[in-house]
Amino acid sequence: MRSPHVGQGSNSANVRRFNERLVLQALRRAGEASKADLARLANLTSTAVGSIITSLIENGLIEVTGRRLDGQRGQPASLLRLDPRGAFAIGVRLDRTSIETVLVNFAGQMIARRSHDLLLPQPPVAQEIVQRDIRDLLSRLDARERSRIAGIGVAQPYNLGSWLRELGLPADTFRVWNDVDFAGELGRALALPVFSENDGNAAAIAELFYGCGRQRDDFIYLFLGPAIGGGIAIDGDCVRGLTGNAGDFAVMPVPPSRLPSAAQPPGKWDILLSRASLISLRRHLRHYGETVDSRADLEACIARGHPAVEEWLDDCVDALAPALRASLCVLDLRAVVLDADVDAGLVDTLMKRLRVAVAATAPEASITPELVRGTFGPDAGALGAATLPMFFNFSPRAGILMGAGAQTQEVSHAAN
Structure with missing residues (x-):
């Protein structure tokens, strides 16, 4: 049987790790903050935050950047930020x-x-x-x-x-x-x-840790690459599922494409990546005789408004909107973040059309989620x-408290 003192000490160490990561998260979201700011943002006492700040500075993870000069009374507060070289x-x-x-x-x-x-x-x-x-x-x-x-x-x-x-x-x-x-x-x-x-x-x-996750803990994330990928953020953590494939939107069943460039599936249903992916866009452009061997070729076709891009967008949204609505019914989230491997105006156009299509498929008493543009694009x-490595080493995930x-x-x- 484990000694109660060992268990108590272990739990105390886990709480300390969790609180340190809460402070790091608060500072990452704020960009720059004082000790009082961090105590409020992390919902910790001033004494606890003071001890954590001292430890994080000694470990080279945060640094003092100056003092707040905003006309307040008393000694100006020291301002802190993450040390980029930490x-x-x-x-x-x-x-x-x-x-x-x-x-x-x-x-x-x-x-x-x-x-x-x-x-x-x-x-x-x-x-x-x-x-x-x-x-x-x-x-x-x-x-x-x-x-x-x-x-x-x-x-x-x-x-x-x-x-x-x-x-x-x-x-x-x-x-x-x-x-x-x-x-x-x-x-x-x-x-x-x-x-x-x-x-x-x-x-x-990445979006949760460094992007729009600095303002929200819960969202569906969609990334339009060669295939379509995604993830689910709930309570500031990424939902992995049994095999690590939660949020595998690419294989959601959809009706077959009506584009002349699309291969017909062997059965009644196709999967989303066949219609909502950059490979399907490339395939349709090649059907028109375009050479699209690189990302630059693809963006050039998008930038000049090639008719094949417009046709593909219609087909993509026609498949993506009901798949997204179905996901929202299950997950009950209020934000969808959309990003892509290319741009040249494609992301904004896709978001505009998707907003209309998702709103049009909303059942009675259901709200339309906020569509948010992703932060990092091709990166x-x-x-x-x-x-x-940053997330698993420095994020305040609930599992830390489980010992x-x-x-x-x-x-x-x-x-x-």
């Missing part, structure tokens, strides 16, 4: 058509990046590319900064070898990825902790990967 993280985004590796600091600023616009190669080749890029990025840090690496985040679509017919991709290239532990191999090669997550959840976590996937069992789960998640 922690660093590497993010690796593996997609079916690209590899990106980025270095970010504690404030979420991207310091450097390496990107490769190519069909995802075989796993050993991808490992070689990623390891070389990581070593190159780490060489930009001095010895002190390298000692403050929180870890590496890897974001990739789960089931890379699936849905290849819908995406129009070669099966032999991707099916081998289903049996590869890319993140585990990367961690062993570089001797750094690696946090792995599907790309939709990773991008949602969302890579920044999401880099946010994983040793939750800590074991966190370590296990990092190792997978």
